[in-house]
Amino acid sequence: MGRYVIRRLLQFIPTVLGTMFLLHYMTSLAIQFSGNPVRALFGDRTPPPALLQAITERLGYSDPCLSQRGNPCFGLFIDRLQNIFLHFDFGVNLRQREVTDLVADAIPFTLKLLVIAIVFEAVVGIAAGVLAGLRGGSFVDYLVKISTVFIISVPIFVLGVVVREFVGVKFGNILRGQDWIPDLISVGVFTPGFKPDYPFASLLIPGMVLGAVSLATTARLTRTSIMENVRADYVRTAKAKGLTNKRVIGVHTLRNSLIPVITFLGVDIGSAMAGAVVTETIFNVPGIGRLVTMAARGGESSVVVGVVTMLVLVVLLANLLVDLLYAVLDPRIRYE
Amino acid sequence: MSDLTSAGTAVGGAPVGGDGPAADAPGGTSERSASLWADARRQLLRDPVFVIASLYVLMVGSMAAFPKLWTSQDPRACSTDRSRISPSWEHPFGYDILGCDYYSHAIYGARPSMVIAVMATGGIVLFGGLLGLLAGYYGGWVDAVISRVMDIFFSLPFLLGAIVFLTVIKRQNIWTITAVLFLLAWPTIARIIRGSVISSKDLDYVHAAKAVGARNSRLMFRHILPNAIAPMLVYATIVLGSFVAAEATLTFLGVGLQPPAQSWGIMISVHQVYFLEDPWLLLFPCGLLVGTVLSFILMGDALRDALDPKFR
Numbered sequence: 001m002g003r004y005v006i007r008r009l010l011q012f013i014p015t016v017l018g019t020m021f022l023l024h025y026m027t028s029l030a031i032q033f034s035g036n037p038v039r040a041l042f043g044d045r046t047p048p049p050a051l052l053q054a055i056t057e058r059l060g061y062s063d064p065c066l067s068q069r070g071n072p073c074f075g076l077f078i079d080r081l082q083n084i085f086l087h088f089d090f091g092v093n094l095r096q097r098e099v100t101d102l103v104a105d106a107i108p109f110t111l112k113l114l115v116i117a118i119v120f121e122a123v124v125g126i127a128a129g130v131l132a133g134l135r136g137g138s139f140v141d142y143l144v145k146i147s148t149v150f151i152i153s154v155p156i157f158v159l160g161v162v163v164r165e166f167v168g169v170k171f172g173n174i175l176r177g178q179d180w181i182p183d184l185i186s187v188g189v190f191t192p193g194f195k196p197d198y199p200f201a202s203l204l205i206p207g208m209v210l211g212a213v214s215l216a217t218t219a220r221l222t223r224t225s226i227m228e229n230v231r232a233d234y235v236r237t238a239k240a241k242g243l244t245n246k247r248v249i250g251v252h253t254l255r256n257s258l259i260p261v262i263t264f265l266g267v268d269i270g271s272a273m274a275g276a277v278v279t280e281t282i283f284n285v286p287g288i289g290r291l292v293t294m295a296a297r298g299g300e301s302s303v304v305v306g307v308v309t310m311l312v313l314v315v316l317l318a319n320l321l322v323d324l325l326y327a328v329l330d331p332r333i334r335y336e
Numbered sequence: 337m338s339d340l341t342s343a344g345t346a347v348g349g350a351p352v353g354g355d356g357p358a359a360d361a362p363g364g365t366s367e368r369s370a371s372l373w374a375d376a377r378r379q380l381l382r383d384p385v386f387v388i389a390s391l392y393v394l395m396v397g398s399m400a401a402f403p404k405l406w407t408s409q410d411p412r413a414c415s416t417d418r419s420r421i422s423p424s425w426e427h428p429f430g431y432d433i434l435g436c437d438y439y440s441h442a443i444y445g446a447r448p449s450m451v452i453a454v455m456a457t458g459g460i461v462l463f464g465g466l467l468g469l470l471a472g473y474y475g476g477w478v479d480a481v482i483s484r485v486m487d488i489f490f491s492l493p494f495l496l497g498a499i500v501f502l503t504v505i506k507r508q509n510i511w512t513i514t515a516v517l518f519l520l521a522w523p524t525i526a527r528i529i530r531g532s533v534i535s536s537k538d539l540d541y542v543h544a545a546k547a548v549g550a551r552n553s554r555l556m557f558r559h560i561l562p563n564a565i566a567p568m569l570v571y572a573t574i575v576l577g578s579f580v581a582a583e584a585t586l587t588f589l590g591v592g593l594q595p596p597a598q599s600w601g602i603m604i605s606v607h608q609v610y611f612l613e614d615p616w617l618l619l620f621p622c623g624l625l626v627g628t629v630l631s632f633i634l635m636g637d638a639l640r641d642a643l644d645p646k647f648r
Contacts, residue, residue: 018488023500026519030505037504149637153630155581157588158622161604165611165618274495278585292496296503297590304503308496316491 004327012320017081019312024077027305032069036061037301058092059302090306099306102291110276110287112200116207117272121215122265128215129222129261130254136227144223148216156275160209160282167205168192168283193284206283210275214268221264225257232256259329266322270315372566376642386638389631396628399443400450409440423616430616432607442620444598448510449628453579455510456517461572463518464525471526472533472564473556479530486523494520495585502591513592517579528571532564539563566643570636577632584625600625 031037038055039047056062065073083089090099132144151159172190175181184201195202229235230253238252273289280289288307295303380386399406414436423430423438432438471482501516502508536542537560545559586592587601595602603621611618 014484015487015491018484019491022488022492023497026497026501027504030501034505034507037506149633150630153577153581153633154626155585155629157585158604158626161608161611161618162622165608165615169612270493274493277495277499278589281589292499293589296499299503299506301500301504304500308500311496312492315493319491 005324008323016316021077023309025072028066028073031066090310091302099303103288103307103310106286106288106291109285112203113207113276113287114272116203117211120208121211121218125215125218126222129219130226133223133226144219148220151212151216156213157278159212160279163209164192164282206279206285210272210279218261221261225260229253229257263322263326266318269318273311379642380638383638385634389634392627392631396446399446403443406443407440409437441598442624445600445603448593448599449580449583452510452514452583453576455514456579457572457576459518460522460525464522465529465568468526468529469533469556472530473537486526489523498586499591508592508594513583517582525568528567532567533560536560536564570640573639574633574636577629581629
C-alpha cells in the first residue's frame with residue numbers, strides 16, 4: 001500500500017510536467033503557424049503598431065521564439081511553470097484582470113453543477129444498472145441497454161439545446177401559466193437559462209443534462225459488474241446461509257460491484273469538466289465553462305490557455321486521488 | 337502448425353483495412369472451417385441492426401461524396417424574402433433564416449463532418465496503430481517511452497485541448513480540426529493495439545515463424561498484426577461516430593467551422609433560437625447528426641460481437 005502510493009506520487013510529477021508541456025507546445029505551434037493571436041482581437045481592422053506591441057507584450061506573446069516554426073520554446077515553458085507553481089499566476093485577460101480572479105468568481109457555479117451532475121449520474125445510473133443486472137434479459141435490461149446506446153449517440157450539445165427548448169421553454173411556459181405552482185418550480189427549476197435568484201434550483205436541469213451522458217456508461221458498467229458478481233461463490237454462500245435478499249444484494253453483491261463504477265465516476269470528473277463547457281454555454285451558467293467559450297469566441301487566447309491549464313491540473317489531481325482511493329478500496333491492487 | 341497456415345491465409349491482401357482479408361478468405365466452401373473474417377461477415381450480413389446502420393452510413397457517405405446525387409439546388413442561392421418558409425414538397429426541409437434551401441444545406445453539410453471523421457480516423461489508425469505495435473512488440477524501454485507519452489496525451493481532456501488549440505490558431509477549417517482530433521485521439525488506438533499485440537506475440541505460431549527465421553518486420557506485419565487488428569477495427573468504427581459528434585460540438589461552441597461553410601453543427605448553432613416558432617430548423621440537422629453517430633456506434637457494437645469468438 002505504502003509503496004504503491006509513493007510510486008503513484010512519483011509518476012504524477014512527470015505526467016503533470018508532460019501535460020503542461022503538451023499544452024504549451026500546442027499553443028506555441030498554433031501561434032507560430034498563424035501569427036500573433038492578439039490580431040484576432042481587432043477583427044479586420046489594422047491596429048496601430050504601438051497598441052499591438054503593448055498588448056502583445058502584456059499578454060506574454062512577445063517572445064521571439066514564438067515566430068520560429070517548430071521551436072518548442074523551452075525558455076517560455078520554464079517561465080510559465082515558474083509563474084504557475086511559484087506565483088500561482090495563470091495570466092491576465094485584456095482588462096488586466098487575473099485569470100485566477102475570473103475563475104474564483106466563476107467556480108461556485110461550476111462546482112454546484114458538477115455535484116448535481118455526479119450525484120444524478122451515480123444515483124440513477126447505479127439504480128438502473130442494478131435493476132438491469134439482476135434480471136438479465138428482462139424488460140428493464142433491454143430498456144437500459146437501448147436507452148444507453150441512444151444517450152451515448154446524442155452529442156451533449158444536441159441534448160442540451162433540445163432539453164432547454166422543450167423542457168425549459170415549452171414545458172416551463174405551461175407551468176408559468178398556472179398560478180398554483182410555486183415560483184421556485186415554474187421559474188426556478190424549469191428555466192431555459194440560469195437565474196441568479198434561484199442559484200441552486202435553476203442549475204438542476206443543466207446538471208442533469210451534464211450527467212446524462214456518463215449516466216449511460218455508469219449504468220452499463222454497473223450492469224456488467226453486477227452480472228459477474230451475482231454468480232460468484234460468496235454470493236451463493238450468502239444465499240445458502242439464508243440471508244435476506246436485500247442483504248445479499250445490498251451488502252455482498254453491490255459493494256464488490258461498485259469498485260469499477262467508483263473509479264469511473266472519479267475519472268469522469270475530468271470529462272464532466274469538459275462537458276461543463278458545453279452545458280454552461282447552452283444554459284448560460286456564469287461558470288468556468290462559459291468563461292472558456294466566451295473567451296474562445298472573442299479570441300482572448302490568454303484566458304483560454306490559463307483556465308484550461310488550471311482545469312487540466314484539477315483533472316490530473318482527481319485522477320491521482322481516484323487511483324489512491326482504488327488502492328484503498330480494493331486490497332488486490334498492488335504495485336510491484 | 338495449423339495456426340501458422342491459417343494466419344497466412346487470413347493475412348491475404350493488405351494487412352490494414354477491414355475488408356481486404358475477408359474478401360480473400362475462402363468463403364462458402366465449408367461452413368465451419370471458414371476464417372474468422374468470413375464467419376464475421378456472414379454473421380454481420382444476417383444482423384438487421386448492422387445492415388440498417390451500414391445502409392444509413394452509406395447514405396450519409398454518398399451525400400458527402402456526391403451531393404449532386406441528392407439535390408440539384410445550390411445551398412448558397414439565398415434570398416432573404418424566403419426566410420424560414422416551412423417545408424413543402426419541392427423543398428422538403430424548408431428555408432433557413434437567410435432564405436437558403438435547407439435540404440441542400442443539410443446534404444452539403446454532410447461533407448465536412450465525414451471528411452474530418454474519415455481523415456482523423458485514418459490518421460489515428462495508422463499512427464496510433466504503428467506506435468502501439470512497436471510498444472507491444474518490443475516492450476522494454478520502447479514500451480516505457482511510448483506508454484508515458486500516451487499517459488500525457490490521455491490526461492488532457494479532449495474537448496479542452498481542442499478548444500485551446502483552435503482558439504489560438506484562429507484558422508478553423510477542416511485541416512486544423514482534423515489535426516487536433518488526430519493529435520488528441522491517437523493514444524487510445526495505440527493502447528488498444530498494444531494490448532492485443534502483447535497478448536498475441538507469445539502464441540505458438542509467432543514462435544514458429546521466428547524459428548523459421550522471419551525478420552521482426554515480417555513477424556509484426558504478417559503474423560501479429562492481422563490477428564490483433566479486430567479490436568482496433570471495432571474502436572475505429574465507433575470513433576468515426578464520435579468524431580462526427582466532436583466536429584459538430586466544436587462548431588457549436590464557435591471554435592469549429594465558421595458560417596459561410598456548410599455543416600450540421602453550423603445549422604444547429606445558427607438556428608437554435610428559432611426553435612419555438614420553427615422547430616424543424618433544429619430537428620432536421622439534429623436528426624441527421626444523431627442518426628450518423630448512432631449508426632457508427634451500432635456498427636461498432638455489431639462488429640465487436642461478430643469478431644469476438646467468445647460470443648459464438
